[in-house]
Amino acid sequence: MTSPAAPSPTPPPWPHCAEGTTTTDPVGCRGVHVTGHTRCLAHLPSPDRAAHLAALVPGSNVDHRGTTFDGPLLTALLDALRDPITARPRLGSALFEAATFTADADFRGATFTADARFDTAAFTARARFDRATFTDAAQFERATFSADARFDRATFTARAQFYGATFDSHAQFGDVTFTANAWFNRATFSAGAWFDGAAFSADARFDAAEFGAAADFGDATFTARARFGAVIFSADARFDAATFGADADFGDATFTARARFGGTRFRGNASFADTGFVGRVMFGRTRFHADATMVGAVFDSEAFFGGTVFEEHANFAGATFRGTTLLGPLECRGRLILTGAVFGVPATIQAVATAVECVRTRWDSAATMRLRYAYVDLTDAVLTNNPVTIATHTAPFVDTYGIAVDERAMTGTPDIRLGSLAGVDAAHLVLTNTDLTECRFFGAVHLDQLRLGGETAFARTPPGMDVRRVVPLRWTDRLALAEEHHWRATAPGRARLRAGWATAPPQPGPAACPPGPPALAALYRQLRKAFEDGKDEPGAADFYMAEMEMRRLDRRPGRGHAERGLLTAYWALSGYGLRASRALAWLLLAMAATVLAMVLWGLPTSDPKPLTTGTQAAPGQPVSLTTDNPEPVLTGPPRTRLTGKRAEKATRVVLNSVVFRSSGQNLTTAGTYIEMTSRFLEPVLLGLAALAIRGRVKR
Template sequence: MTSPLAPSPTPPPWPHCAEGATPGDPVGCRGIHVTGHTRCLAHLNTADRATYLATVTPGSDVDHRGTTFDEPLLIELLAALRDPTTYRPHLGNARFDHATFSAHARFDRATFSADARFDRATFSAYAGFGGATFSANVRFDHATFSANARFDRATFSAHARFDRATFSANAGFGSATFSTNARFEHATFSANAGFGGATFSAHARFDKATFSAEAGFDGAIFAADARFDSAAFSAHARFNYATFFTHAWFNHATFSADARFDHVTFSAHARFEHATFSTNAGFGYVVVGGDAGFRGVRFESASVLGPLWCWGVLDLSGAVFAAPVVIEAAAARMWCVRTRWEATATLRLWHATLDMNGAVLNFPLAVVSAAGETDPVRVETIGGVDAAHLVLTDTDLTTCRFLGAFHLDQLRLEGDTRFARTPTGTDPLRGVPLRWTGRLVLAEEHHWRALPLPGRRPRQRAGWTPAPPHPTGSAPTIPGPAALAALYRQLRKTFEDGKDEPGAADFYMGEMEMRRLDRRPGRSRAERGLLTAYWALSGYGLRASRALAWLGLAMTTTVLAMMLWGLPTSDPKPKVTGTLPAAGQAVDLTVDTGDPTLTGTTHDHLTGIRAEKATRVVLNSVVFRSSGQNLTTAGTYIEMTSRFLEPVLLGLAALAIRGRVKR
């Protein structure tokens, strides 16, 4: 047990009573002199006290700084101040600074029509201000309430200050009305603190307040800014059905027990940055009219967060979720930048744009569009995320940036996943109209194709989307073809594992496109040329129409070449040559067939009969067969070329058709 503090040797700044001064306490009683006397009210003799009280009327100013009141003395004073019409004590300017109330202090339903000062007052027993009316400023700074303090239904029409006040027992402010600023900064509530149904019409300040027992703000109304920065809630904290009409600040607040914010309405910003929730945190059916900030918050055992409707940004950046949690939210934007998930989690979101840049996933995390395909969640970036733990269901990835993510080949895409597509229509390039082949593409490819090349015309075509500006104003990081090829290759594996053949084919084409367009120093021109030919002839084995068109063009060209130069005008006839010897001797003759010849004009070569023969030759050459048709020397070489090229084109067409059937 600690011994009491020694009396201060410093006298108060007012003329004081000094009754009971001793060498150990040279100041003695610190009560202010009653006007016309040299003693405080507590030490006046009976006659002088009666004379003084006879001068006190309802509404009178009273100054009893440093005075010690027992219960009979306070009753006498309040009786003199009682209004005969309302039967309530009515005080004007009331000065009770440093006063000590050694017994019950009952100011219930009292009216303070001017300033009321209770700075550093000590209430050793019950302090009752229930239903009291404070028409001007009231101050309880550094006041000490050793027993229950009741301010229920009290009305504070001007500034109310309880800075550094100490409430050792229950403190009740239920249904109290604070018309202007209310300050409880650094206040200490050692027992239950009840503010249920209280109305704060101006700023409410609870910065660095300490709530050692239950803190109840159920149904409270905060019409202006409410600040609980660095407040400490050691027991249950309840804000159920509370309404915050402007900004609410809980930055660096500590919630050591359950914190309930169910059915709370935040009409403007709600900030919980770097707050700590050590046990359950309830934010069910919360409405936030502005931004909701949980930056750096630590949730030790929160199992459910939401449903939460946020009209602005729901910021969970840097937050830590140490236990399995389900977050249900509807927000314009949701930031999970460098958020740490130390257990499994599910994000059920409605129409939100999600930024997960640098999030740390130690366990599986599922992002689900609660509205399904009708209003999918738009994922903006997963850079720096270990995608092996990430599951995206019914999400919109048209603007998603994947650069920097790990294990993209293990990313799971469920439901209807949307990606960006190539631009539609045709675009002029060097005077030749080009049409982009429809396929799924990454947002990063849009950004890269929209970049202008140094010293050359812009690469941008109609429909390619430039990269959005970086939030810091610096140039955004846009990956080149090599990095894009790696992204496409890893994501293609994701589609293949999910048996999504169309998606896998589109991402294979994206990978091949980036390899073809990669012009880094050291890249083989022969490889790029081969890839260009592969792209031009069959769209990397994926465009059957292109391969068939080339096959048809090649066959048509070959037919025309055969008609013009390959087929002879007439088949050569056998010719016998030799010498007839004398009778009775053997005959020696040589049979020879001449070379096929081509005569006549070009018009003579283009006939139906020659077309039929040329078509037969070409069709046979496609399947590596010889037609047996006599050909000119030029025709022989044309057939040889046809028998090499056209089966290749036929194979590419067959490969593309097979891929199309699988898709």
């Protein structure tokens, strides 16, 4: 048992009773003098006390600072002030500073029509202020309530100050009405504190207060600003169905046990910056009408946000999640900011959001982000040895209460759009049903291990004709990275080729130059490997073509003209072996040219007949014969050679050349060389066309 504190040697600032002065207590009784006497009410002789109380009427001012009240004395005082009509005490100015109430202090239903001052008062038994009315300032600064303190349904129409008050037992403020400021800064609630249904019409301040047991603010209404900065909740804290009409500040607060905000409404900015949630925190069905700030918050246990609605931005920048996390299903009509957040355990994020910012976000465990409508930025995100899946949720979310998440405020398609993977190690990243049209890949590593599933959309090259060339060419479309668009949109000369390339969106800070062909070729090479591993041959073919295109457009010093010339020929003949129509067109053109050359110069005018000559040495001797094949010759002008018969022969020769067969036709010397050229070039073009067709149909 703790020994009582020694009496203070400092006398109070009012004329005091001094009854019971001793050597150890030179001040004695600190009760203020009753008017016209030199003793306090407690030590006033009985006749004088009776006369004093008889002189009081309802609404009288009373001054009993420092006085000690036992049960009968307080009852006698309040009876003297009791209104005969309402049967309730009615006090004017009530000064009870530093007073001590050794028995129940029963002020139930009392009306304080002027200042009520209970600063540093000590209530050693129950304090009952149920249904009391304070029409002027009510001050309980540093008051001590050793037993239950009940203010249920009390009304404070002016300032209510409980700064530094100590509640050693239950503190009940249920359905209390605070019309003016209510200050509970640095108050200590050692047992349960009930503010359920309380109405705070002006500022409510609980900064640095300590709640040692359950704190219940369920159904409370905070019309003006509510401040809970640096508050310590050592047991369950309940704010279910509370309404915060203006800004709510929980910055630096600590919730050691469960924190419940189910169905809470935050109509102003809500700040939980650097708040520590040691126990389970539940924001189910909570609605934030303005910005919600949870910067630097720490969630050591389960964090549940099912059915939560953020009408503006939700800022979790730098937050730490150490317990099982279920962020959602939630709706965020602004930005869901997870910049710098750390997820140390498996996390599931289900959100309908305009944007999700995961810049420098760290996932130390497996995580799944199922999103709708969101623009996602993963710049410099850290994925450590566990898969992180980002996917478009194909159907509207249904929260744990069986209610569909409202999407009427969202615009566009439900597909999520990735803005950047710069600085990300993509080895453990899985993207499903995502739109990568605007995604920037430059700076990411291990893109060859990126896993793509479902319907993944990339940007495409602008289609149409290149009208800046002498011979118009039709450009077929293919998959392209956003960085190629950005580079082509600003590239000078022939690298740009045609209009329609998208420029880079504005970025904060100095504008950075988009990566050029060498970097783009490396990106396309890695992503092509990702497509191949996913058995998407058509997609891999497009990225192979893009890689080759970047190699062809690489103008770095040291790159040989021969290599660029070879790549240009490869592109022109078959689109790097990927454009069957181009290879077939060249094949048909080459065959037509070969047929024409054969008709004009390759086929002789007439087939030469063998000529046999010989001599007989003497009658009866054998005859020696020699047969010669004359060289095929052309006669007549070229126009006479353009006949259907000669064209048919030339066509047979060319068709046989395409499949590596000899026609057996007599040819001129020029025709022989033409056939040799045809047998080399045209099968190559046929093979390129077959290769391109196979690349498009293979899966």
